[in-house]
Amino acid sequence: MIFCVLISFFFLLTLILVFNQKGLFTLSIKNSKKSKILKKILSFNRLTYLYFTILDNSPNIIIAIDKNNKVIFLNSRAEEVFGITKEEILGKNYEIFFQKFGVLERSILMDSLKYKKTFEVENYPIEVKNCVKRFWGKSYPLFGPKGEISGAVLVLWDTKDKQILTRELINQEKFSVVKTIATGTAHEIRNPLTTVKGFIQLLGQEKLNDPESKVFLNTVLQEINRIEKIISELLILGSDKGLKKTFFNLNYLIEKVVENFTPTAYLNNISIVKNLAKELPLFYGDEESLYLAITSILNNAFEALQKDGVIVIETFYEHGSNEIGLRIADNGPGIPEELRSKIFEPFFTTKPEGTGLGLAICYRTIEEHGGEIRVYNNETGGATFEITLPLPLENAHTQNSANCAG
Structure with missing residues (x-):
């Protein structure tokens, strides 16, 4: 038996395993025709492996079945989400597989196989680890070389991923609108507003007989200041001036921001606790714009807190990592689930006096x-x-760290 196998092996391939110059095994073929055939087979195998690797490492769930409803492919993402292994499901009936995970009513994968069409569904419910998760799915029929149906493939995206993408696109559109408003009208509003404010300030310096008039003028000035603040924020949001980057220490920047909040914290009996990383690499960025960003978050925290509240500011960095981070936590009421996805949108605010731009x-x-x-x-x-921020290239960081140290 062994002899027959060896003869067949020699007859079909007549190859010899040899080492190349790099010490790797290569195939040496004696017959030129067979060499060409084998090279095509090896090339095909390499492509097959490449395609398999791409599909297996996709962030989306991919499942394929043959015409007999048997599972023939399941990628790593599917294993991760469903908590199963390929060994458990490959070759098994697809219906049994999905009954296990409580798919409601029907499977679009089965529909593609039956009707030879592409199907799409949103909010596709699947029970995963005693929790119903929703997916956006699309199924496609698979055809053989003669056009016959040979199976079907299902691709599932996490609905949350799609919602995040949709939200980002909406935000981009809103930012675009803000930019148009800012560049087209903000300066036109600010100039006459400055004149009006000047005249009201002059009136306020006059001796007014009516005390109510004084109150009225102060109210008008407060509202003008509020309008000026909105215009300034619009101009910042719509600006294309670019970042003025320098190397700086994020801990020092936080110290500067906190210093400005110290009087407010004292008056409201709010404690600010700082847990700043001792060995924090220098960050390369726009210090002024990040100062405003951190100030905005702290403002938000102060507005959420009652008296005797606590705010914890923490910086973090793992040695060898390519990013540094910052956390600002408070012990206030928290943010309702339905609002968390909206708080970074332009003009969204829950405060009567808020601009929704900070x-x-x-x-x-x-x-x-x-x-x-x-x-x-x-x-x-x-x-x-x-917040997580990427660090600069290692050589630039090292050089500037040395310069700062010197």
Whole structure:
């Protein structure tokens, strides 16, 4: 038996395993025709492996079945989400597989196989680890070389991912509108407003017989100041002036911001706790714009707190990491679930006196620095804003660290 196998092996391939100059195994083929065939087979195998790797590492769930409803492909993302392995499901009936995960009513994958069409569905409910998750799905029929149906494939996206993408597109449109308003009208409003404010300030210096007139003028001035603030924020949000980047220490910047809030914290009996990383690499960015961003988050925290509140500011960095981070947490009431996804949108505010632009500017600033900002509620109460910022290239960082040290 062994002899027959060896003869067949020699007859079909007549190859010899040899080492190349790099010490790797290569195939040496004696017959030129067979060499060409084998090279095509090897090339095909390489492409097959490449396609398989791409599909297997996709961030989306991919499942394929043959014409007999047997699962023939399941990628790593599907294994992760459903908590199963390929060994458990490959070759098994697809219907049994999905009954296990409580798919409601029907499967679009089965529909593609039956009707030979593409199907799409939103909010596709699947029970995963005793929790119903919703997906956006699309299924496609698979055809053989002669046009016959050979199976179907299902691709599932997490609905949250799609919602995040949609929200980002909406935010981009809003930022575009803000930019148009800012560049087209803000200066036109600010100039006459400055004149009006000047005349009202002159009137305020006059001796008015009616005390109510004095109150009235002060109210008008307060509202003008508020309009000026909105215009300034619009101009910042719509500005294309670019970032003025320098190397600076994020801890020192936080110290400067906190110093400005010290009187307010004292008057309202609010404690500001600083847990700043001792060995924080220098950051390369626009110090002024980040100062405003951190100020905006602290403003938000102070407005959410009652007296005797606590704000914790923390910086963090893992040695060897390519980013540094900042967390600002408070022990206030937290942010309702339905509002958390909206707080960075331009003009969104829950405060009667709010402009809805402060956190929008903050979001844009972090984005311009290539960083990320997210907000979440704490288990013990209150909310946390977490910012991560990318560090500069190692050689630039090292050089500037040395310059600063000297």
